[in-house]
Amino acid sequence: MxxxxxxxxxxxxxxxxxxxxxxxxxxxxxxxxxxxxxxxxxxxxxxxxxxxxxxxxxxxxxxEENAMKQMEDHFVTVLRKVLMLSIGRRLPLEKLVYLAPHLGLPNDFERRLVHQYPHFLHLVTLKDSTPLLKLTSWDAQLALSLEEVKKRQVLQSKASDEKMELITTMEKFLLPKGYNLSKRHRKMLARFRNAPFVSPYEDPRDFDCLEIKFEKHAVAGLKELLSFTVEKRMTLDTLAHFSQEFTFSYKPRNLVLRHPQYFYLSEAGNQETLFLREGYHHGKLVEKNPLVLMKEKFGTLLGTRRIAGPKPLC
Known part of the structure; x- marks a missing residue:
């Protein structure tokens, strides 16, 4: 309205x-x-x-509109990286509509972003008239995960005697308080932690879905996608629309429950919402982008409600 x-x-x-x-x-x-x-x-x-x-x-x-305009470059980068995470490096436009609000994209992102940046994004139409959004070209500089970027920042900003200690801390398995996992579950997580890192931007089409490499790819991809969202969270219903497009959208609920060190699942409000743990501290967002700040301002404004007076006597 x-x-x-x-x-x-x-x-x-x-x-x-x-x-x-x-x-x-x-x-x-x-x-x-x-x-x-x-x-x-x-x-x-x-x-x-x-x-x-x-x-x-x-x-x-x-x-808010000015903030959206200033973030256009960011939105284009996010769209490109999301496409790079997908298995076929392309996504149906009608499915992206479900993902767009979580990413903070404008409602008319097709007009404002896709058509305005053909050197990065372009639309193709399948024989059944399904429009797909594809990458114009692969960008190796964008194919760095959040985890890899953080490690680079640590290596560039810390003295040599502190580097390994900080990186070890970043990779340390931290189970949230109150989680009592079975011995079998803990062994699985230990094997997962010790397995080599797999970039979420690596092409997974030759992976065996039963191998730990597939799960490393899926977890890294889900963490990456959640890091792109405005509030570091997303409903599982949204992921359900992409059952064939991402490795992590194959039985996402099982994947989340297997890795409580990275994800938190809330069932409040009659829907399951997935949270990225590292995006929150004591229940609050660690970093708030301009769109979150605008949402909070509108929330304050909406909180000023008219108090209904007593009903007239009849």
Whole structure:
């Protein structure tokens, strides 16, 4: 409703112009006077009703739009890296729509990003008319995982006598408090930890799904994808749409439960949400990008609700 108003020159929307679904939500707008102003215009015999954004809400919306424009390069890089994580280096456009909100992409990312950056991304159409988003070319500089980047930063910033100690700490198996795993599970995790690192950007099509190399690739890929998300989390329902496109989307719930040192699964709100553990500290995001900060500002604004008075006596 807010974004619809921002598309109008005067930030004003008539209720008669709303879709049937949005019209059902219109009575709720009066509960948020800091965001929406209900308007009645015209004469007694001919008047229209609608809503307009408050000045504060309009300013925040403009600030959000500016932040989205400034992050275009970041969004393009994220799209390229997500495609590089996929098994075929391509993804159906209709499936990307489910992933886009988690990545913070604009609703019209196809127009704003894909068509504007053909030297990085391009669309192809299959014989069954399915549009696919593909990489224009592979970029070796982007094919570095979050884990590899962190190690490089450590090696570049620390004295030689501290390097190995810090890298060992990064690779150390840290089981969250309250997890009592079976002896068999712990042995599996020990084998997993000691196995050679596998880049999530390595082509997995020749991997045996029963080998530990496949699981190393899947875990690294899932960590990488979650690191791209705005809030370092994603619903399992979203991953379910990509059952054939990523190694980690094959039975993702099992993969997450096997590796509690990296992931946390919450079942709050009647849906399962997957969290990247290293993205949080004491339940709060370690780093907040501009879109998260904007979301918090809008949350504060929405928290200013109208308190209903006593019902009139009849």
């Amino acid at each position: 807010r974004k619809l108003a921002m598309q109008k020159p005067e930030r004003y929307v008539e209720f008669s112009d709303l879709s049937p679904e949005d019209r059902l939500l219109s009575p709720v707008l009066e509960n948020y006077p800091a965001v929406f102003e209900l308007v009645r215009e015209g004469s007694r015999r001919c008047w229209t009703e609608g809503y307009r954004l408050t000045l504060t809400a309009e300013q925040l919306s403009s600030e």
